[in-house]
Amino acid sequence: MSLVVIGSVAYDGIETPHGKRERTLGGACTYIALSASYFTPSSIVAVVGEDFASEDRQLLTAKGIDLEGLEQVPGKTFFWSGVYSDDMNDRTTLRTDLNVFAGFQPKLPASYAAQPYLFLGNIQPVLQSEVQNQMPALRFVGGDTMNYWIKDFRDDLLAAIRGWDFLLINDSEARMLSGANNLRKAAQKILDLGPSTLVIKRGEYGAMLFRRDSLFMVPGYLLEDIFDPTGAGDCFAGGFVGYLAERGFDLRNGNFDLSELHRAVIYGSVMGSFCCEQFGTERFKTLTRKEIDARFDEFRRFTAF
Amino acid sequence: MSLVVIGSVAYDGIETPHGKRERTLGGACTYIALSASYFTPSSIVAVVGEDFASEDRQLLTAKGIDLEGLEQVPGKTFFWSGVYSDDMNDRTTLRTDLNVFAGFQPKLPASYAAQPYLFLGNIQPVLQSEVQNQMPALRFVGGDTMNYWIKDFRDDLLAAIRGWDFLLINDSEARMLSGANNLRKAAQKILDLGPSTLVIKRGEYGAMLFRRDSLFMVPGYLLEDIFDPTGAGDCFAGGFVGYLAERGFDLRNGNFDLSELHRAVIYGSVMGSFCCEQFGTERFKTLTRKEIDARFDEFRRFTAF
Numbered sequence: 001m002s003l004v005v006i007g008s009v010a011y012d013g014i015e016t017p018h019g020k021r022e023r024t025l026g027g028a029c030t031y032i033a034l035s036a037s038y039f040t041p042s043s044i045v046a047v048v049g050e051d052f053a054s055e056d057r058q059l060l061t062a063k064g065i066d067l068e069g070l071e072q073v074p075g076k077t078f079f080w081s082g083v084y085s086d087d088m089n090d091r092t093t094l095r096t097d098l099n100v101f102a103g104f105q106p107k108l109p110a111s112y113a114a115q116p117y118l119f120l121g122n123i124q125p126v127l128q129s130e131v132q133n134q135m136p137a138l139r140f141v142g143g144d145t146m147n148y149w150i151k152d153f154r155d156d157l158l159a160a161i162r163g164w165d166f167l168l169i170n171d172s173e174a175r176m177l178s179g180a181n182n183l184r185k186a187a188q189k190i191l192d193l194g195p196s197t198l199v200i201k202r203g204e205y206g207a208m209l210f211r212r213d214s215l216f217m218v219p220g221y222l223l224e225d226i227f228d229p230t231g232a233g234d235c236f237a238g239g240f241v242g243y244l245a246e247r248g249f250d251l252r253n254g255n256f257d258l259s260e261l262h263r264a265v266i267y268g269s270v271m272g273s274f275c276c277e278q279f280g281t282e283r284f285k286t287l288t289r290k291e292i293d294a295r296f297d298e299f300r301r302f303t304a305f
Numbered sequence: 306m307s308l309v310v311i312g313s314v315a316y317d318g319i320e321t322p323h324g325k326r327e328r329t330l331g332g333a334c335t336y337i338a339l340s341a342s343y344f345t346p347s348s349i350v351a352v353v354g355e356d357f358a359s360e361d362r363q364l365l366t367a368k369g370i371d372l373e374g375l376e377q378v379p380g381k382t383f384f385w386s387g388v389y390s391d392d393m394n395d396r397t398t399l400r401t402d403l404n405v406f407a408g409f410q411p412k413l414p415a416s417y418a419a420q421p422y423l424f425l426g427n428i429q430p431v432l433q434s435e436v437q438n439q440m441p442a443l444r445f446v447g448g449d450t451m452n453y454w455i456k457d458f459r460d461d462l463l464a465a466i467r468g469w470d471f472l473l474i475n476d477s478e479a480r481m482l483s484g485a486n487n488l489r490k491a492a493q494k495i496l497d498l499g500p501s502t503l504v505i506k507r508g509e510y511g512a513m514l515f516r517r518d519s520l521f522m523v524p525g526y527l528l529e530d531i532f533d534p535t536g537a538g539d540c541f542a543g544g545f546v547g548y549l550a551e552r553g554f555d556l557r558n559g560n561f562d563l564s565e566l567h568r569a570v571i572y573g574s575v576m577g578s579f580c581c582e583q584f585g586t587e588r589f590k591t592l593t594r595k596e597i598d599a600r601f602d603e604f605r606r607f608t609a610f
Contacts, residue, residue: 087486181392184527205510206524217607219511219522222489262610302522303608305567 001139002041003245004112005033005238006131007121008101009046009070012280013081016088016228024280025056027078028121028144031231034284035238035271036119037063038292040245043112045069045131049076049100059285068109075100088226089204108134117245119237122146125153125160132163139250142166142195144237150176162194165251168237170201183208196251197261199240199268201233209265216262221273221299228279232272239271239292240264263296270295306444307346308550309417310338310543311436312426313406314351314375317585318386321393321533329585330361332383333426333449336536339589340543340576341424342368343597345550348417350374350436354381354405364590373414380405393531394509413439422550424542427451430458430465437468444555447471447500449542455481467499470556473542475506488513501556502566504545504573506538514570521567526578526604533584537577544576544597545569568601575600 007029014021029046036042043066052072060067078101081094106127113134120128120143132141142164149157150173157177161167167190171183177193178186183200187210190198198210206220243264250256270292277283312334319326334351341347348371357377365372383406386399411432418440425433425448437446447469454462455478462482466472472495476488482498483491488505492515495503503515511525548569555561575597582588 182529182531184529202510205507208524208527215527215607216610217524217527218610219513219524222513222520222522224487224489226487259610266610300610302520305521305523305564305571305605 001117001245001248002043002115003036003117003119003241004043004045004069004108004115004135005029005036005119005121006045006106006128006143007032007123008078008104009044009048009052010078010080010101011051012230013079013094014228014230014279015083016279017084017086018225018227019279021279023079024282025059026080026231026280028231028234030060030281031234031275032119032121032238032241033060033065034063034281035235035275036242036245037065037238038271038287038289039239039242039267040117042066042242043069043109043115045106045108045112047071047073047100047104050074052077059281063284066112069107069112071107073100077101082230084229088229106131116140117241119143119241120160120164121234122149125149125156129156129160129163132160139252140165140241140244142168142197142241144168144234145173145177147173147176158193164195166197166199167195168199168201168240170203170233174198174200199265201236201272203229203232207236207265207269209261211258211261214258216265218265218269218299219303221269221295223273223276226276229276230280232275235275236268236272238268240268243267266296266299267292270299306422306550306553307348307420308341308422308424308546309348309350309374309413309420309440310334310341310424310426311350311411311433312337312428313383313409314349314353314357315383315385315406316356317535318384318399319533319535319584320388321584322389322391323530323532324584326584328384329587330364331385331536331585333536333539335365335586336539336580337424337426337543337546338365338370339368339586340540340580341547341550342370342543343576343592343594344544344547344572345422347371347547348374348414348420350411350413350417352376352378352405352409355379357382364586368589371417374412374417376412378405382406387535389534393534411436421445422546424448424546425465425469426539427454430454430461434461434465434468437465444557445470445546445549447473447502447546449473449539450478450482452478452481463498469500471502471504472500473504473506473545475508475538479503479505504570506541506577508534508537512541512570512574514566516563516566519563521570523570523574523604524608526574526600528578528581531581534581535585537580540580541573541577543573545573548572571601571604572597575604
């Protein structure tokens, strides 16, 4: 079943203790769609500038990603650069040039409107709502946000997520959105805001899925080398929603298997872990579904008791 | 099967956002023995001063803990006090009065010498070795240490742990001991030092168990309220080794079930989580084995996929 992903396509400059890339393909929408493409046909709605390279377009199309919604406009593509601390637990942003992304007005191609799965990447909440309203046949919709929207566009954000099935954020965002420091309390408050499913990502410490009457937790996959954590959270999102789309997960019709949601969290964790193994999106050049399923099995082995 | 625990018995002054205790029973040995007592007969080797209260002695004996090795000498009992930050992720030590603990020379009662399980709490490594050398019938021995011994008594510590079956430390200690920041690499280096089993505690983020050819991970139990985290790591240790003693775990004779070690990590996590629910050791006044087993089952429910 097809998934539509909205968000940023960007170029990133990244420096970690393992090396440096001056300019490599990035952006939340890119990572989410690449990750989800291992599970389900994916389409993106995003904007790039005239500098968007044909080899990057090819990487996406080679994964079967539908680029009809990738608008190319005069100007430069969103550029971000940052440097990670030695232990890679912190990063400092060096530069954020929004460029063409500053005026991003998502345009949903007509061919996307009937698709059943939608992931709303981190953009202005009003735009997230506008896209969702154009898709009448959704089975499962949700997305991500960030501190900026939580703090300064709270009403817009609350209006947007009221219509979501799931919200997928990190622990500091969950605390900020709910006003509660304890994650169990934070989760209960967020579930009151609309989404029936909340996924809280904790980076190397794993992830948790909350619903009104259930909780699921998974520790982080322990990599031998974390090469570059950029995009790991977005790859988690892509694995999570991509797997559910593959399974034809149908939350809105009430006929669903809770354990599918749990397995989706594992696939999210798996995809996030692969992302960290090379710079930027580079791991996706060679990653296979077979490797993904093998790591899923490893998760089972490492956590069963 | 009986367990001997060596370490500190202390009084603690604790302040958390939930309240304050001027003076409450604490010390690693106390927490470990109390926690282990739910699984196996436990004996302690420790020292207290003349101020050690009879009600504290009674709390321990009520749990069936053998106090023959609890030496009472002139002077005051070890006293520590500290205050936790608002999110309880940091704590500041206000006072450390070693008192009678400064001259602690563990004296193993003759009746303890033949016991099969030994947990060496965090004391000077030479003393840890001396105790171990007096116990010829050990089936499973290991312990804890801290940054001070790792940094300034490294040779003594390496000599001690060479003879241990397991080492149970937190993630920053594992990094310091191994010199590796990545925990997977750190674990491999530590397994080269002697212990065939390494347990790394990560507080609210859970725990990991490493052996040469296996890895087991568990996320932290998510409490609604963390009242006071003091002693949680020691209660983890008590649950871990106590459960294995209950099962008659026999690592040294090579005839053991790996999944018992995994379940021991879960029982450790369970005991650590209960410890945080009230101040100091107070939770142990009412805790029952039935509650413990129910939380073990909850762990299974929260992590199965």
